[in-house]
Amino acid sequence: MGKVKIKKKETRIDMTAMSDVTVLLLTFFMLTSTFLQKEPVQVITPPSVNEEKVPDQNLLSVLVSPEGKVYLEVLGSKDSTMRSETVRADLLKKMVAEYKKTHPSANLTFTNKEIETFSKLNAFGVPITRMSEWLKMDTEERDKALKEGPGIPISMNEDPNNPNEFQMWIKAAYNSENEELKDAIVKGGGIAIKADQSTPYSVVNVVMDNLQTIKMNKFTLMTALKVEED
C-alpha cells in the first residue's frame, strides 16, 4: 500500500524559482550591455596592452576599411542638450558651410527631413555632393550604397587652406556647437581611428597625415585588449 502512495506524488516542478533567475539575468543583460552598432565595414582592431577605455560620448571615430575607404561616426554627449542627434544635425550644417568656403558655387541644401534622417545615422561616408541623394534612399538601399560607395573622399593633402572633404568634416566637428566634443578633440581623446589589424600602414598613414595637416595632432587609435604576462 505504501508503494502505491509514492507513485502518486506529483512530478511537476515549480518553475517560479527558475523564472526569478531568468528575469534577474535578463535585467542584468539589459542594463550592462550596449547594442552593436551597424557599421559599414567590420574591422578587427589590433591588440594592445593599453587599458584606457574608448569614451562612450563626445567621440568622432574614423572608421578605416582595409581598402582605404573612410567613414565617420559621431557620438554626442550623453546627458546634456548636445545629444548625438543634435550634434549630427549641427555637424551637417557646419559641413555645408565649410564646403562652401572652397566651392562657393556648389548647390548644397538639405531639407529638414534629410537632416533628421542624417541625425539618426550612426555612420556615414559618402561624398557631400551625393549626400542628399543618399539620405533620400530607404534604409536597405542606404546601407548598400554606403558599403559599395567610395567613402568620404580623402587623399594626401598637405595644404591646410585647401582641405579635402575628410578634413572639412573634422573641421566641422571641431567647430560644432558641442563644446565638450571640441574639448575632447583638443585634449586628444575626441578623435579615434578604428582600423583593421591587417590594414597596410599606407592606408592609415593617409588618415594620420590628413589630421596632421589640419593640426589635429593628438588622437587615439582603437585597440582590443591584450594581456601581457610579466
Place this chain on the structure above:
Amino acid sequence: MAIKSKSRQKKFDTRIDFTPMVDMNMLLITFFMLCTTMIKSQTLKIALPTNEKVEKEDQNKVKQSEAVTIIIDGELDEKGLSDPSKGKLYYYDGMPETENLATTGESNMKQIQFGTEDGAYPAIRGILQERNKEVVKEIAELKDKWKKHEFDKDDDKNTEIFQQKRKEATNNENFKRPVVIIKATPNACYAHVVSVLDEMQINGIVRYQIDRINEVDSAMMILLQGKELNK
C-alpha cells in the same frame, strides 16, 4: 447543493505554471546575449608632430647617442592586405651610417627577429630594454614593492602610488633614456605599428615619435635585404 459547489471552487489550484514564462525569458536572454557587446574597445593615445616646416635653428635635433630608429616593414597578400605573419623589423642607433653604402652596401642597420605571430616582440623588447635599462630597473624595483604592498596597505592606494612613482621614473631626467623614432613602410601591418607603440609603454619609454620613412632608410633597407638574400 449550492453551498457544496462553492466550497469546491475554493479548493481550485491557484498556482500558475511558470514554464512558458521561463521559456520566453530564456529566449530574451539569448537575444540580448547575441545582439550586444560587453567588451569595450581600448584606446592608445598618440601625438604626431606638426606638419609645419620648422626653421633649421629651431629644430630640436635628437641627441645622436640616444636615438634609436625602428623601421617596420611588411608584405601585402593578393587581397592587398598586410599579412600579420610576414612582418620585418629593422633598427639602427643614432644617425644612419652610409659611408660604405654605395660600395659594399653596408650600414649600421640591422634586421631583427620579429617575434611570434601573436604580436610579441621579444627581440625588440630586449634591445629597447638594454637602451632604457636604468628606467626598466627602477620600474622593476617599484613593481616588486607594489606586489608586496609596500607603498600602502590599501590596494587602490598602493596601485595609485605605484603608478605615480612609475611615471616619475619614466620621466626622470637623470636616467639615460632613449629617444625612439618609429617609421613604417607603406606595406607594414597596422597591428605591428600598434605593437611597437605598445613596446614603448611596456618598457617605460616616454620619448618616442612616429616619423615618415625617408630615402636613406629605404636604400639601407633594400641593400640589407639584398645581402640577406645573397647569403
